[in-house]
Amino acid sequence: MALTIEKAQQILDDYYDLTHTKYEDDISLIHALEFLIQETKNPEYMVELGGWYYEQRQFDLAEEYYLMAASLEYVDAYECLGYIYYYGRVGQPDYKKAFYYYKLASDKGNLVASYKLADMYKNGYYVSKDYSKYVEIMKSLYPMIQGATNTFDPVPEIYSRLAKIYVEEGNEDQAIQLLLIAKEFQSQRLIYSQFFGDLTIMKYIVNDLYSLIQFDPNYMDLFDLYYALQKPCKVAIEILGDDHIIEAKYEDGLFYICMDDKNYEDVDQFFLHAKVNEEPISTQYVNVNYIEILD
Incomplete structure (x- = not known):
């Protein structure tokens, strides 16, 4: 079936409505975005595809599409390229390039690029360290946000x-x-x-x-577990009507966290990998009915 702009846009809408995507869904998305880029030359689609590749950690391809959009003076692409070079996603960090693209975006009012530019003054990346400049930029962003x-x-x-x-x-x-x-x-x-x-x-x-x-355990929410689970404790939590016990403990001199018969080496790994009903626990913030640290 030959693609049209309308059909390609519908593929995008359908993709973002999916809770779980399969390989074929990803391929359809890529083809739809490539088609829209070719047909419309719209830099939004270039950044969208670059962003998808970035989240997949395919940074070379992300850079390619960000550069394509930047050549059309698309501000969001400047911000994205700043990230690519600041964090060395395609090699070593290149703070000169990062500063260049963050500055382009910041001058156009991009808030993300502005606070990242401030970070560069704070850390002395490419520019000389200038903490007062960092504070000045950060305070200037407050009324904007x-x-x-x-x-x-x-x-x-x-x-x-x-x-x-x-x-x-x-x-x-x-x-x-x-x-x-x-x-x-x-x-x-x-x-x-x-x-x-x-x-x-x-x-x-x-x-x-x-x-x-x-810290008040009587008024905790899901993400307060970042604090609570740093030391041994047992937590009862109900998510969507199902009860779970989360326990942080030492055993044989090793600290770990367990929930539903699965172990995690620390709280970072817990939030990265723990799931409830096949969904990441980090997505369950509004579905927590209660949470309590047990005696």
Whole structure:
């Protein structure tokens, strides 16, 4: 059956409605996006296909499509290329290229590129270390992101950085409020996103939050397990009506976490690999009926 633009777009819509995708679904998506790129020359499709390859860790192909979109001056492609080179996805980190593309995107108002550019000033990557410049950029982003409602807006990334700045300035109350908002945004994002970096962001937010406030087991949620499971404990949790016991313990001198007869070497591996009804536990935030640390 010959593809048309309408049919290709329908393939995309159908793909993103799938809970679980198969190999043939992925192939259909790739063919549909390649067709749309060829027929429309729309850089959004180029970045979309590049993003799919990035999540599959096929970074060479991701770079190829990002560069294609960047040649059409598409701002999101600049941001994506910044990531490619900042993290050395196609070789060693290339901070000169990363700075170049982040700066292009930041100058066009891209918030993600802006906080990554700030990070480069903080860390002295390609540019000289300039912490005051880092703080200046981060504080300039606050009014731009304040009041954001889209789950995928970079609220967690910006607020968690600002929280550290406010702690240094002695404003812990403001830092706590920002971290609480960041945590809720990231919890919602993880319902939909299996991107490999999102769990790391959540871990840092939780750890930073409980360095400022007392952990209260009576008011914990799913991602507070990042804090609770760092030491031996037993947790009862009900998800979609099913009861589970999660236990962090030492045995023969080794620390591990177990749930449903499966063992995980630490809390990172638990959140990466534990599943409930074949779904990653990290996606079950809104399906938790109760959670309790047992005596």
